[in-house]
Amino acid sequence: MAYSENVQVWKNSLEKNDPLYDELMKVTDENELEDRFYKDLSFGTAGLRGKVGVGTNRMNRFTVGRATQGIADYIKKSGPESCKRGVVIAHDPRYFSAEFSRMTAVILAENGIKAYTFPSLRPTPELAFMIRRLGTISGINITASHNPREYNGFKAYWEDGCQVSSLVADGMTECIEAVEYFGGIRGLTMLDSELDKAYEKAVSSGLVEILSEDYDRQYIDKIESLAIHEGDELDLTIPIVYTPLNGAGSIPFMQVMKERGFENVHIVEEQREPDPDFTTVGYPNPEDPKAFRMSEELGKKVGAQLLMATDPDADRFAIELLMDNEEYLPLNGNQTGYILVGYLLDGMKDAGRLPENGAMVKSIVTSTMSSVMAESYGVRMYESLTGFKNICGLIPYLEKNGERYLFGYEESVGYAACGDIRDKDGISAGMLVAEAAAYYKKKSGKTLYRVLMDLYEKFGYYAEDEPNLVLEGIEGSKRIARMMEHIRSCPPSEIAGKKVVRLIDYKDGGEDIRHPDNKIPGTNALRFFLDDPDTWFAIRPSGTEPKIKFYFYTRQSSREEALSVNAMIKDDVMKIIEAVE
Numbered sequence: 001m002a003y004s005e006n007v008q009v010w011k012n013s014l015e016k017n018d019p020l021y022d023e024l025m026k027v028t029d030e031n032e033l034e035d036r037f038y039k040d041l042s043f044g045t046a047g048l049r050g051k052v053g054v055g056t057n058r059m060n061r062f063t064v065g066r067a068t069q070g071i072a073d074y075i076k077k078s079g080p081e082s083c084k085r086g087v088v089i090a091h092d093p094r095y096f097s098a099e100f101s102r103m104t105a106v107i108l109a110e111n112g113i114k115a116y117t118f119p120s121l122r123p124t125p126e127l128a129f130m131i132r133r134l135g136t137i138s139g140i141n142i143t144a145s146h147n148p149r150e151y152n153g154f155k156a157y158w159e160d161g162c163q164v165s166s167l168v169a170d171g172m173t174e175c176i177e178a179v180e181y182f183g184g185i186r187g188l189t190m191l192d193s194e195l196d197k198a199y200e201k202a203v204s205s206g207l208v209e210i211l212s213e214d215y216d217r218q219y220i221d222k223i224e225s226l227a228i229h230e231g232d233e234l235d236l237t238i239p240i241v242y243t244p245l246n247g248a249g250s251i252p253f254m255q256v257m258k259e260r261g262f263e264n265v266h267i268v269e270e271q272r273e274p275d276p277d278f279t280t281v282g283y284p285n286p287e288d289p290k291a292f293r294m295s296e297e298l299g300k301k302v303g304a305q306l307l308m309a310t311d312p313d314a315d316r317f318a319i320e321l322l323m324d325n326e327e328y329l330p331l332n333g334n335q336t337g338y339i340l341v342g343y344l345l346d347g348m349k350d351a352g353r354l355p356e357n358g359a360m361v362k363s364i365v366t367s368t369m370s371s372v373m374a375e376s377y378g379v380r381m382y383e384s385l386t387g388f389k390n391i392c393g394l395i396p397y398l399e400k401n402g403e404r405y406l407f408g409y410e411e412s413v414g415y416a417a418c419g420d421i422r423d424k425d426g427i428s429a430g431m432l433v434a435e436a437a438a439y440y441k442k443k444s445g446k447t448l449y450r451v452l453m454d455l456y457e458k459f460g461y462y463a464e465d466e467p468n469l470v471l472e473g474i475e476g477s478k479r480i481a482r483m484m485e486h487i488r489s490c491p492p493s494e495i496a497g498k499k500v501v502r503l504i505d506y507k508d509g510g511e512d513i514r515h516p517d518n519k520i521p522g523t524n525a526l527r528f529f530l531d532d533p534d535t536w537f538a539i540r541p542s543g544t545e546p547k548i549k550f551y552f553y554t555r556q557s558s559r560e561e562a563l564s565v566n567a568m569i570k571d572d573v574m575k576i577i578e579a580v581e
Contacts, residue, residue, distance in 0.1 A: 003033065003034045003036075003037040003038040004033075004037075006037040006038075006055075006056055007024075007033055007037050009181075009182075010024060010037070010054070010055075010056075010181075011024060011025075013181070013182040018190070020054040020060055020061075020062075021054075023053060023054045024054045024055075027054075034474065035055075035057065035473055035474060036053065036054065036055030036056070036057055036058055037055050037056050037057060038057060038474060039056065039057050040056045040057065040063075040177075041056065041057050041058065041059065041063050043067055043070075043156075043169065043172065043173045043176050044169065044543055044544075046153075046155060046163060046387065046389075046543055046544050047067070047153060047154045047155040047156045047163070047164075048063065048064070048067055048153055048154040049144055049145075049147065049151060049152075049153035049154070049544045049545075050063075050151065050152075050153070051150045051151055052094075052095060052096060052150060052151065052152050056181070059096075059100075059151070059152040059153065059154070061096075061099075061100070061103060061188065061190075061191055062181045062182075062185070062188070063181075064100045064103065064104065064142075064154055065103065065107055065185040065188045066176060066179045066181055066184070066185055067154055067156075067176050068103075068104045068107045068108065068140070068185075069107055069111070069176075069179045069184065069185045069186060070172055070173075070175040070176025070177070070178070070179050071087075071138065071140070071156060071172050071175070071176070072107065072108055072111035072113055072186075073111075073175040073178070073179070074171055074172045074175040075087070075113055075137055075138060076111065076112075076113070077175075078137065082137040083111075083112055083113045083114065083137075084114060085114070085135055085136050085137040085159075086108075086113060086114025086115055086116060086134075086136050086137065087108055087113060087114070087115050087116070087136055087137065087138045087139060087140055088115075088116040088117075088127060088130050088131055088134055088136045088138075088139045088140075088211075089101050089104055089105055089115055089116065089117050089118075089127075089139070089140045089141070089142070090117075090118055090121070090122045090123075090124065090126065090127035090130075090139075090140075090141045090142070090143075091118075091121055091122075091141065091142040091143065092121055092124075092141075092142065092143035092144070092145075092247060092248055092312045092313040093121050093246065093247055093248060093274030093275065093276055093312055094142075094143070094144060094149070094151075094152050094276050094312065095149070095152070095276045096142075096152060096191065097121070097142045097143065097152060097276075098120075098121070098142075099191040099195060100142045100152070100154070101117060101140075101142045102117070102195060102196075102199045103188070103189065103191065103195055104140055104142070105117050105199065105202060105208045106187045106189065106195070106198045106199055106202050106208070107185060107186060107187045107188065108207075108208075109187065109202035109205065109207035109208050110186040110187030110202075111186055111187075112207070113207070114136075114207055114208075114209070115202070115207065115208045115209070116130070116134060116136065116208075116209050116210075116211055117208060117209070117210055117211065118210070118211055119210055119211070121248045121274060122216075122248060123248045123249060123252060123310075123313060123314035123315065123425070123426070123427060124141055124143060124145075124155070124248075124313040124314065124315040124423060124424075125219075125314065125315055125421050125423050125424065125425035125426070125427060125428070126216070126219045126252070127139050127141050127157070127423075128157060128161050128162070128421055128422050128423035128425075129161070129218075129219050129222060129420060129421045130211070130215060130219070131157055131158075131159065131160075131161045132159075132160070132161040132420065132422075133215070133218060135159075136159065137158075137159050138156065138157060138158055138159065139156070139157035139158075139161075140154065140155065140156055140157070141154075141155040141157070141313070142154060142155075143155060143312070143313040144312075145311060145312065145313055145315065145316065145544075146283075146284055146285035146286070146287070146311040146312065146316055147285075147544075147545065148278075148282075148283055148284075149276060149277055149278050149284075153544075156169070156172065157423075160393075160396070160422065161392070161420075161421075161422035161423075162388065162389045162392050162393050162422045162423070163387065163388065163389035163423065164389065165389060165393060166521065216252070219252070219421075220252060220255060220256060220259070222418060222420055222421065223252075223256055223418070223421075223425075223427055223428045223431060224256060224259060224260065224431070226417055226418055226428055226431070226432065227260070227431075227435060228343065228344065228347035228348065228351070228432070228435065228439075229347060229435060229439045230260075231261070233439060233442060233443075234261075234435065234438035234439055234442055235438045235439075235441040235442040236260075236261045236262050236263050236264075236438055237263050237264050238262075238264060238305060238306070238434075238437055238438045238441050239264045239266070239302050239303050239304045239305060239306075240257075240262065240264060240265045240266065240304055240305070240306045240307075240308065240434055240437070241265075241266045241267075241268065241295050241298050241299045241302065241304040241306070241307045241308070242254070242257075242265060242266070242267050242268070242295075242307075242308045242309070242430065243267065243268040243271045243291075243292075243294065243295050243307075243308075243309045243310075244267075244271060244272065244309075244310050244314065245271055245278065245281050245284040245286065245291060245309055245310065245311060245312060246271050246272075246273065246274055246275035246278050246279070246280065246281065246284065246312065247274065247284065247310060247311060247312030247313060247314055248274070248312065248313055248314045249310035249314035249426060249427060249430075250267060250272050250273070252314070252427050253310065253314070253426075253427050253430055253431075254267060256427060256430075256431050257431070257434065260431065260434075260435070262434060262438070264302075265434075266298055266302050266304065268294050268295055268298055270294060271294060278312070280294060281293075281294075284311055284312050285311060285316070286309035286310060286311050286316055286317065286318035286413060287316065287318055287332075287333065287412060287413045289320070289330040291309060291318075292307055292309060292318075292320050292328070292330065295307045295309060295320070296320070296328050299320075299322075299328060304322065305321070305322045305437060305441070305447050305448070306319060306320075306321060306322070306433070306434065306437045306448060307319060307320040307321075307328060308430050308433065308434070310426035310427070310430065311426065314425075314426045314427055315414065315423060315424045315425060315426055316412070316413045316414055316424065316426055317336070317413055317414075317415060317424075317425075317426035317429040317430055317433075318330070318331065318333070318336065318413045319331050319336055319433055319448075321447065321448045321449040321452070322447055322449060323449050324449070324450075329449060331452075332411065332413075332464050332465075332466060333366075333409070333410065333411040333412050333413040333414070333466075334366060334367040334369070334370070334411045334462075334464040334466075335452060335464065336413065336415070336429075336433065337362070337366065337367070337370055337409045337411070337415065338367075338369060338370060338373065338452065338455050339433065339436060339448060339451060339452060339455070340407065340409065340415060340417070340429065340432060340433065340436070341360065341370045341373050341374060341407065341409075342373060342451070342455055343432065343435075343436040343439070344406065344407055344417070344432070345373070345374065345377045345379060345406075347439075348406075349377060354377065354378075354379075355404045355406075356378070357402055357403045357404050358377075358378070358379040358380070358403070358404055358406045359379060359380045359381075359382060359398045359403040359404065359405055359406065360374050360379055360380070360381045360382070360405075360406050360407045360408060361381070361382045361383070361384055361391045361392075361394050361398075361405070361407075361408035361409075362381060362382075362383060362384075362391075362408070362409055362410060363383065363384055363385065363386045363387075363390070363391060363410035363411065364383050364384070364385060364386070364506070364510075364520060364525065364527065364538065365386060365410070365411060365466075365525070365527075365538045365540065365549075365551040366409065366410050366411045366551075367411065367462060367464050367553050368513075368534050368536075368553065369459055369460060369462040369534070369555070370409075371514060372459050372460065372534075373455070373459050376459070379406065380403065380514075380515065381514065382394055382398070382512055382514075382515055382518050383512040383513065383514070383515070383518065383520065384408075384520070385506075385520060385521060385523050385525075386410055386412070386523075386540070386543075387410075387543070388408070388410075388414060388416055388422070388423045388424050390521075391408040391409070391410060391414075391416060392408060392416055392419075392422035392423065393422075394408075394518075395419055395422065397518070405419045409424075410424075411464070411466055411551065412466075415428075415429040417429065417432060433448075436448065436451075453559075456559055460533075460534070460555045461555060461556055461557065461558050461559045461561070461562045462534065462553065462554070462555045462562055463552075463553070463554050463555075463556070463559070463562035463563045463565070463566035464552070464553055464566075465550075465551075465552040465553075465566055465567075465570055466549065466550065466551050466552075467549075467550050467552075467570065467574070468542070468547045468548060468549045468550060469547065469548050469577070469578075470545075470546060470547050471546055471547070471548065472546040473546070476546050477546065479580070479581070480541050480546075480547075480548045481541075482580050482581075483539075483548055483577050483580045484524060484526075484539070484541060484548070486576075486577075486580045487526060487539060487576065487577065488505065488507075488526060491503055491526075491528070492528070492572075492573075492576060495528070495530060495537075495569055495572045495573060496565070496568040496569045496571075496572045497568075498530040498531055498532055498535065498569070499530065499531045500528050500529070500530060501529055501530065501531045502528075502529040503526065503527070503528055503529070504526070504527040504529075505526055506520060506522060506523045506524070506525045506526070506527070507522055507523070507524060507525075508522050509521055509522040510527075523540070524540060524541055525538060525539065525540035526538065526539050526540070530554075530569070532554060532555070532556075532565075533555050534553065534554065534555040535553065535554040535555065535565070535569070536553055536554075537550065537551060537552045537553065537569060537570075537573055538550070538551040539551075539573075539577070548577070550570070550573065550574070550577075552566050552569055552570045552573070553566070554566045554569065
């Protein structure tokens with residue numbers, strides 16, 4: 001259907017008192033209308049994500065309701081037992097997140113499917129944990145993670161506690177696409193008192209159950225059970241600054257730190273409470289150093305050695321470290337991963353808890369330095385596609401092979417330290433990094449910055465860079481496709497004076513470079529290996545944002561040389577890409 005036909009259908013179908021109707025009537029720019037209606041907001045393996053507003057390519061109660069109805073239809077195909085097991089639902093602090101989550105519960109209830117909800121916003125990893133804890137068939141989270149305030153999203157999980165696999169996502173998509181926006185969604189209500197009444201009715205019927213604080217306690221206990229060192233082994237007076245970036249992390253994170261005995265943790269007060277506008281930060285992505293501006297100001301006041309941040313749904317986690325010159329160094333996700341991999345393996349080894357069959361997982365676009373580190377401890381580092389549905393999705397494969405999952409991570413500041421929490425978890429990552437800082441300070445007087453420099457000296461001087469190009473709208477999407485087509489059809493044979501010795505095109509799948517038996521499913525990504533040790537780069541479009549992402553890695557004889565070589569490789573590749581109109 002042409003976008004203009006979609007526009008007319010919505011104009012004819014929306015009630016005149018509907019805020020979405022008013023919004024639609026105010027959109028007069030044809031390019032804007034086309035962007036809103038030229039396609040359905042796609043339900044990929046990460047669910048839905050898009051700007052909030054009227055249109056088939058926007059997040060609103062019809063697109064969210066349609067996805068929920070489709071998932072309900074998919075669950076009902078599995079039989080009454082799956083409906084009885086139900087779905088657990090969570091949400092972040094964004095505009096309409098609470099309303100969309102209640103609406104989702106109402107729609108499921110109208111379909112005869114049990115729904116579990118939380119009294120208020122909760123971290124994404126708590127939802128992932130609760131799926132297996134409650135034994136539900138599925139989970140749904142209303143969140144746009146770290147995206148700008150204009151966005152919201154709808155993440156779908158399955159009974160294994162992971163985001164839905166490609167196979168399940170395909171089945172859900174087929175059901176969703178069969179649902180009509182108008183008239184095909186059971187229990188769809190306006191987002192006002194009408195929704196409140198429908199939600200209260202569903203709770204009264206028993207088809208919607210609001211979870212008690214006892215379940216929060218179980219999630220906190222699980223995180224605290226991950227501790228490697230405790231008590232006298234730690235300097236619990238170490239000064240630390242934390243910010244939840246106006247998201248869901250403040251209560252669980254500060255609770256964990258208090259219960260672990262940390263005495264000198266300072267929270268950025270202006271960013272403690274949930275704020276859908278993210279007024280004090282703008283773009284609430286801890287991966288962006290600008291998100292640490294207020295943390296740095298507070299850190300200098302209190303003498304903090306470590307600054308930590310979680311994103312709005314508390315699954316992403318990033319840090320800045322105090323350097324020898326008393327300035328703060330933002331770490332990329334790879335570097336935080338090095339610290340965590342090193343701390344976990346060293347601690348387990350010292351405590352006699354490092355299993356002979358230990359295994360870790362990283363994404364195909366994450367630095368190979370951590371693979372070298374893991375192997376030095378006799379631990380295998382496996383590769384997966386990006387995203388924790390893939391990283392944690394390898395846990396059953398490892399268990400089948402008689403291996404024990406220890407840790408998983410990817411360069412985009414995501415870390416999963418617990419096999420029972422099958423998604424990235426900023427709360428547990430934060431606890432472990434704080435613990436590491438307190439341990440090294442007590443043991444050797446070293447800051448985490450010095451620990452990181454020691455890791456480079458021990459395992460190799462690596463450099464990491466992960467730039468991206470943001471190209472929004474229809475034209476941006478088309479240009480990203482042209483860029484991928486160009487580099488795929490005309491791959492470079494030499495970059496920055498170094499020969500390309502191997503190319504992996506994951507379009508039809510690939511293999512784990514260290515463990516060939518672990519097959520990588522197909523995805524739109526390319527990986528180029530150069531004729532230097534551990535020197536390579538990768539290119540892939542984002543699956544959740546209007547971006548094309550790049551990853552550059554090298555190992556050289558010094559950190560300075562590694563940074564210089566990596567910069568030359570990046571410059572050459574970006575010139576090739578940016579020349580594509």
